[in-house]
Amino acid sequence: MPMLEQRIVPLMLVVGSASAAGLLVALAPEVVLGLLLDWAPADAFGEVIVRSWGSLVGLLGLGLLYGARHEGSRRLALLLSCAGKATFLGTLLILTPELLRPLGPVVLFDGLAVVLFAIYLLRTHADDAERPPPAV
Numbered sequence: 832m833p834m835l836e837q838r839i840v841p842l843m844l845v846v847g848s849a850s851a852a853g854l855l856v857a858l859a860p861e862v863v864l865g866l867l868l869d870w871a872p873a874d875a876f877g878e879v880i881v882r883s884w885g886s887l888v889g890l891l892g893l894g895l896l897y898g899a900r901h902e903g904s905r906r907l908a909l910l911l912s913c914a915g916k917a918t919f920l921g922t923l924l925i926l927t928p929e930l931l932r933p934l935g936p937v938v939l940f941d942g943l944a945v946v947l948f949a950i951y952l953l954r955t956h957a958d959d960a961e962r963p964p965p966a967v
Contacts, residue, residue, distance in 0.1 A: 833954065835947060835950060835951050835954070836954065836955070839899075839905070839951050840899045840900075842944075842947060843895045843896070843899035843905075843908070843909070844895075844896065844899050846892070846895055846912070846940075846944045846948075847892045847893070847894070847895030847896040847898075847899060847912075848896065849892065849940065850888055850889065850891055850892025850895060850912070851889050851892030851893050851895075851896060852889070852892070853884075853885045853886075853887075853888030853889035853891075853892060854886065854888075854890075854892075855885070855889075856881060856882070856884065856885025856888070856889075857882045857883075857886040857889060858885075860872055860878060860881040860882055860885065863885075864881065867933070867934075868930070868934070887915065888915070888919075891911055891912050891915045891916075894908040894911060894912065895908050895909070895912050906952060909948045909952055910952060912944070912948060913944075913945050913948045913952070916941040916942075916944055916945045917945050919941060920938060920945065923938065
């Protein structure tokens, strides 16, 4: 079994824990974003968007934690996490490149997670394709 496949559970636990911390943004956006970016939502609409984003990131993190312990849910958790993180990175790069510097560690962390999760998904999909279908 290749190295990534052997380490996917610990990787999911680390990335899932970090992502689940996004729930803190949903609970206290001014505090968390103030610490990270020295920024806070300017109005009620901005607060709704930030809290929703924090909730989604946190829920995807909880999904990774669940998928790490439940193999039947692993691929779905990884796929959803990849999609969410890739969307965040794409939006950041296209619409707000000025945030790349203050969010550099997050960009690197999420980018690495997307690459590793995608490699795992592609490798395990190829393995699944080689297995005969279960007898019914």
